[in-house]
Amino acid sequence: MPAQKPRLAVWKFASCDGCQLTLLDCEDHLLAVAGAVDVAYFPEATRGEISGRYDVSLVEGSITTTHDAARIQDVRARSNILVTIGACATAGGIQALRNFANVKEYISIVYARPDYISTLATSTPIAAHVKVDYELRGCPIDKRQLIELISALLAGRKPVTPAHSVCLQCKLKGNVCVMVAHGKPCLGPVTHAGCGALCPSYDRGCYGCFGPKETPNTVSLSRQMAHLGMDEKNIKRVFSTFNVNAEEFRAERQRHDS
Amino acid sequence: MTTDGAGSGPTAIIERRDLQALFDVLLQRGYRVVGPTRRDEAIVYDDIAVIDQLPAGWTDEQEGGRYRLKRREDAALFGYAVGPHSWKKFLHAPIQQLWRARREGDKTTVEHEPPRPERFALVGVRACELHAIAIQDKVFLNGEHADPHYRARRNDAFIVSVNCGKAGGTCFCVSMNTGPKVAGGFDLNLTELLDGGQHRFLIEAGSDAGREVLDQLPKRPATSQDAKAADAVIAATASSMGRSMKSDDVHQLLLRNLDHVRWNNVAERCLACSNCTMVCPTCFCTSVEEASDLTGTESSRSRRWDSCFTMDYSYVHGGSVRSTTRSRYRQWMTHKLSTWHDQFGTSGCVGCGRCITWCPVGIDITEEVAAIRSSEPH
Numbered sequence: 026m027p028a029q030k031p032r033l034a035v036w037k038f039a040s041c042d043g044c045q046l047t048l049l050d051c052e053d054h055l056l057a058v059a060g061a062v063d064v065a066y067f068p069e070a071t072r073g074e075i076s077g078r079y080d081v082s083l084v085e086g087s088i089t090t091t092h093d094a095a096r097i098q099d100v101r102a103r104s105n106i107l108v109t110i111g112a113c114a115t116a117g118g119i120q121a122l123r124n125f126a127n128v129k130e131y132i133s134i135v136y137a138r139p140d141y142i143s144t145l146a147t148s149t150p151i152a153a154h155v156k157v158d159y160e161l162r163g164c165p166i167d168k169r170q171l172i173e174l175i176s177a178l179l180a181g182r183k184p185v186t187p188a189h190s191v192c193l194q195c196k197l198k199g200n201v202c203v204m205v206a207h208g209k210p211c212l213g214p215v216t217h218a219g220c221g222a223l224c225p226s227y228d229r230g231c232y233g234c235f236g237p238k239e240t241p242n243t244v245s246l247s248r249q250m251a252h253l254g255m256d257e258k259n260i261k262r263v264f265s266t267f268n269v270n271a272e273e274f275r276a277e278r279q280r281h282d283s
Numbered sequence: 284m285t286t287d288g289a290g291s292g293p294t295a296i297i298e299r300r301d302l303q304a305l306f307d308v309l310l311q312r313g314y315r316v317v318g319p320t321r322r323d324e325a326i327v328y329d330d331i332a333v334i335d336q337l338p339a340g341w342t343d344e345q346e347g348g349r350y351r352l353k354r355r356e357d358a359a360l361f362g363y364a365v366g367p368h369s370w371k372k373f374l375h376a377p378i379q380q381l382w383r384a385r386r387e388g389d390k391t392t393v394e395h396e397p398p399r400p401e402r403f404a405l406v407g408v409r410a411c412e413l414h415a416i417a418i419q420d421k422v423f424l425n426g427e428h429a430d431p432h433y434r435a436r437r438n439d440a441f442i443v444s445v446n447c448g449k450a451g452g453t454c455f456c457v458s459m460n461t462g463p464k465v466a467g468g469f470d471l472n473l474t475e476l477l478d479g480g481q482h483r484f485l486i487e488a489g490s491d492a493g494r495e496v497l498d499q500l501p502k503r504p505a506t507s508q509d510a511k512a513a514d515a516v517i518a519a520t521a522s523s524m525g526r527s528m529k530s531d532d533v534h535q536l537l538l539r540n541l542d543h544v545r546w547n548n549v550a551e552r553c554l555a556c557s558n559c560t561m562v563c564p565t566c567f568c569t570s571v572e573e574a575s576d577l578t579g580t581e582s583s584r585s586r587r588w589d590s591c592f593t594m595d596y597s598y599v600h601g602g603s604v605r606s607t608t609r610s611r612y613r614q615w616m617t618h619k620l621s622t623w624h625d626q627f628g629t630s631g632c633v634g635c636g637r638c639i640t641w642c643p644v645g646i647d648i649t650e651e652v653a654a655i656r657s658s659e660p661h
Contacts, residue, residue, distance in 0.1 A: 057578060179575075189590070190555075201324065205641050206367070213556070242551075
């Protein structure tokens with residue numbers, strides 16, 4: 026172990042704070058995390074000034090303003106390892122729905138004083154702006170994966186965050202497939218593992234919170250969901266959630282854009 | 284677990300109302316009894332202690348990508364085909380710790396995970412599944428890399444097999460010469476008889492352990508009528524397979540067609556989700572994963588079921604060897620049906636149909652073989 030503990034920072038961009046809270050939700054592991062790293066900047070949890078360099082930066086949220094587009098450059102410059110946490114930071118989040126709409130119109134409808142609002146027309150992932158070293162998927166992220174990532178970085182090894190399907194996790198748990206046995210549409214076959222197959226374990230189809238898996242075949246899955254009775258509008262909707270701006274989901278959404 | 288073949292001993296009849304005695308005897312003998320039970324709208328394999336936990340009066344409808352439970356008109360205990368689970372979940376655990384290491388000061392100690400013997404009684408094992416267990420035995424118990432964890436779970440296993448009374452919609456054991464009649468590898472074998480309004484089981488022992496248990500059960504000698512009824516059940520099942528696949532030449536057929544356009548077609552449908560390999564009772568591949576704690580004092584290695592459909596599976600320095608779904612599907616199917624013969628001397632497919640049923644998009648291995656065959660000149 027290094028004599029000095031690694032400095033860790035947690036940064037927030039456009040997001041709901043849920044992924045940061047996952048860190049605070051680590052319960053039994055929280056003291057161990059605090060013992061292993063120096064949490065030098067984490068406004069959600071502690072007071073602290075931005076100063077110097079950070080060994081590890083956890084970045085939550087997407088880029089939606091010119092101010093944040095500049096700020097992420099500063100975060101990158103201060104960070105040895107930059108990790109995006111959650112669907113907003115890795116894909117643009119639910120707010121990336123704006124990428125398919127007219128933001129000016131939205132602003133005029135939603136805000137009493139539209140002239141107070143300064144925002145970009147798009148919500149983009151951190152990787153569209155700076156180099157990202159690791160990413161944790163999920164809306165929100167999975168706390169076991171967060172602990173695994175921090176443990177791996179401390180040990181200097183590769184984190185175990187496999188990019189295969191949610192199906193594999195379902196099968197390891199012995200879950201009965203909700204799609205085959207219950208006829209429920211499920212995004213598990215095209216979705217990145219990491220949640221421990223949470224929704225299918227409670228008899229729900231996967232919502233795709235972790236975004237596209239490696240080599241996802243969304244076209245074939247959509248065809249099967251249509252076969253199970255889902256109409257075009259709803260197929261478009263299931264690909265239009267937290268990871269709508271992830272390349273493969275965005276493309277599938279557009280295929281059903283009528 | 285040693286067996287002396289089928290039909291070696293005298294057969295007997297045990298009445299449905301007396302079958303609980305089988306569970307009682309197995310439990311008394313210290314077995315962990317596992318068998319079919321209804322859960323989450325499917326028939327899964329789990330711990331069972333009483334006969335009421337068997338799915339009495341239930342059956343299944345199976346098609347490519349579709350599985351539904353349905354009521355039977357009778358109260359058969361084994362009136363369904365195989366479901367989403369296979370016995371490998373007990374014998375070849377999905378996740379197995381291999382070792383752990385601990386650092387104290389300058390000293391590091393490595394502790395291998397000791398094999399943890401388990402006495403399973405597997406109740407309701409089908410003929411195809413006995414073949415699958417035999418295949419995994421060959422993989423895990425032979426050679427210089429025999430697996431101590433598998434052995435610890437397999438060695439004392441007591442197998443109560445069942446001749447299938449119903450073929451599933453995706454079954455093709457007849458094509459693979461693996462069923463529906465059990466032909467060895469069991470301790471006790473049952474045939475469920477429902478003719479003439481009498482619910483009873485023809486039971487035979489296939490090992491000394493089986494004979495010992497059978498001695499403790501209430502029973503009467505089987506008549507030639509009972510034997511005839513059992514033969515009729517098996518014949519009816521054999522003649523109602525949901526699928527078929529000409530298997531005698533498939534080994535060379537696929538190897539002759541490695542560049543067939545059909546691999547492109549199936550890749551357009553295949554999700555590369557790994558479900559087929561997870562439900563396959565013979566697929567045995569694993570990956571190892573390292574873990575370390577936050578304080579840097581403990582680390583461990585475990586293995587978990589992996590699949591040739593993941594990118595990591597064929598990852599070597601610089602990238603994945605099988606980066607396309609086409610190459611991954613072809614790897615799986617040619618291994619299962621062709622190169623398994625070269626490697627282990629048998630097919631890797633037992634015709635259970637799970638890969639067809641539990642494929643979310645219903646890709647059918649028998650249909651893929653037929654498509655490739657039909658394109659060859661006769």
